[in-house]
Amino acid sequence: MIYVYLAEGFEETEAITPIDLLRRAGKKVVTVGVGDNIVKGSHGIPVITDTIVQEAPLGDELEMIVLPGGMPGTLNLEKNEYVRRAIEYCHENNRVIGAICAAPSILGHMNILQGRKAVCYTGFEKELYGAEIADGTVSVDGNIVTSRGAGTAMDFALALVEKAVSKEESQRQASAVIYR
Secondary structure (H helix, E strand, O other), X not given: OEEEEEEOOEOHHHHXXXXXXXXXXXXXXXXXXXXXXXXXXXXXXXEEOOEEHHHOOOOOOOOEEEEOOOOOHHHHHHXXXXXXXXXXXXXXXXXEEEEEOOOHHHHHHOOOOOOOEEOOOOOOXXXXXXXXXXXXXXXXXXXXXXXXXXXXXXXXXXXXXXXXXXXXHHXXXXXXXXXX
8 A cells, every 4th residue: 555645735746646657557545635635735726635644554554655745735744743653664664755846855854864865856955864866857765766846756656656566567657658
């Protein structure tokens, strides 16, 4: 199971693209509302989530979490104790953590990026405490997948599909949606 956390002010493209491609790849993706089950993105698009953060259990079935960026979405994710617990759980249990745009800053603040390669939205590099800032649109370092922003959401989603399923499935999904 994969949780995609949506907090008020999330960047819609950075959330919906991974949800869509991971579901196309056959993964069980659960959208998790932070605060409520109707969450508005940074551009005013409301999304009805599958559950709320207080009711999203952590356990063996959880294989990945995804943290979209956007403002103030990133700040709202970071200040939520349930989201921080999920990040800690995934970090301690070697589950995949995907973070895009400003959201990798949360991992930096939690000292999860120490000695790892990562990317983020331009200007947030100083928040990636201890990370080696990588080149490219996506960085994959062990169980940590980071990306730069809305324009890199497809690359990010395909990297998550590769981690969750396989490289072949990622390539199949790219072909199916006529990506590059």
